[in-house]
Amino acid sequence: MSAAPVQEPVTRRLLAGIRADGRPLSLAEHRRLHGSVDVDGRTLVELVDRSGLRGRGGGGFPTGRKLAAVRASGRRAVVVVNGAEGEPPAGKDKVLLAYQPHLVLDGAVAAAHAVRAREVVVAVNRVVLAAVERAIAERDDPKVTLRAVAVPDRFVAGEETALVQFLNGGPALPTFTPPRPFERGVRGLPTLVQNAETLAQLALIARRGPEWFRSVGDPEHPGTVLVTLSGSVREAGVYEIATGYPLSALLADAGGTSGEPQAFLVGGYFGTWIPGTAVDVPLANGGLQAYGATLGAGAVRVLPRGTSGIAETARILRYLADESAGQCGPCVYGLAAVADDFAGLASRDRHVDRDRLERRLGAIAGRGACRHPDGAVRLAASALRVFA
Amino acid sequence: MSDLELRVDPIACDGHGLCAELFPERVSLDEWGYPIVDATPIPRSLEQHAKRAAKECPVLALRLKRRAG
Secondary structure, eight states, rough: OOOOOOOOSSSSSSTTTTTTTOOOOHHHHHHHHHHOOOHHHHHHHHHHHTOOBBBBSSSOHHHHHHHHHHHTOOOOOEEEEEEEOOOTTOOHHHHHHOOOOHHHHHHHHHHHHHHHEEEEEEEHHHHHHHHHHHEEEEEEEEOEEEEEEEOSSSGGGGGHHHHHHHHTTSSSSOOOSSSTTTOGGGSSSSSSEEEEHHHHHHHHHHHHHHHHHSEEEEETTTTEEEEEEEEEBOEEEEEETTTOBBHHHHHHHTOSSSSSSSEEEEEEESEEEEGGGGTTTTTHHHHGGGGGGTTSSSSEEEEEESOOOOHHHHHHHHHHHTOSSSSSSSHHHHHHHHHHHHHHHOOOOSSOOHHHHHHHHHHHTOOOOHHHHHHHHHHHHHHHHHHH | OSSSSEOOOOTTOOOOHHHHHHHHTTEEEEETSOEEOOOOOOGGGGGHHHHHHHHOTTOOOOOEEEEEO
16 A cells, blocks of 8 residues: 555654655754754663553564663664554554654664664565665664665565564565564574664654653553554544544544444454444553453554444455465464354355354464464454444 | 473474374364464473374474473
């Protein structure tokens, strides 16, 4: 997909000052807006730790701890910016890299100093490759070399072990762990893989500090977050909100929904359906917990009344089954079976054994090399709760 | 309790199913023939069964791993 349009913001930090003509901010424009980063590696780890920043790629792991783990290896490390974003309903990393690439690159360079890396690989969706390459060409970062790489456009390519295997010359498919990339990644070196938005947030924390970062948003999961809003909403696109901002307020900012919402898919294709009555839920993991949901990588889809949630889920499950790396039996056969069951439920033309479906959903999670099957069955289970 | 745990490398596993035959105390098969492994620590009395199952796996996908800590 191309970069989604950027919508009027609720709270602009990452998306502050971006150009209306859709061109990326040049390095000079970026520096005028944000200044430059001037903090040593050890201090940065401390600042990020105190900020409470968590990964924005879906996992939600504390970024400070990840930095500290790679730094603690004491070896020369590699930084990989994960901008693969192979998930159809997600567009926020593409928007960030297309409009404000230098913020992500500043974060990557600062992280490189923190983990003693001299090499940064910016792994991106091909639609933003040219923008990132131009941005890299503008820069001159002492002691750090940056290069951009286009990642194959498939769902599992953004999984961190898949990225590492791809960068090592192999297929962009997940590998069995351990070792995790922070132990043994690109060329066998300790490798910090961080989502593009996470690094952009880190670049702001490096300039303005943890108190500033925590001054907005939900205390447990502070700061702002990029949300990709899609479905039956008047102005779909990428929004920056403070965490904890109510979904209803975000929908109002987006010009409202077209028709009464029946349900929301929160957290993207690995996400969780929540009912339309939950429209006032705060968009933070604390608030979403009541519905068994998390914000994941920030994709929210609005499903209108009169549309079958089961049919929509069947479509997504078929996609996820087709996008399986095809490496692990429980994922290959399990997701295909669950997708078939949902197709049956959606068409109502054949009997689906609900007990068997529930058993399948309980037996698949945790049995693949990566979290692909776990995400798919979580989505399926939430659809049964909300629609059936 | 021993400090051994059983784990499957799901990429290597081809679903031969030998592990469930050799170590039924801890391994069952799903409807497609792939192992569902109980990953809780293995009692000493079962250690020999576990080791044999791991050794006999035709693709060496069944791993015995020392518990961390």
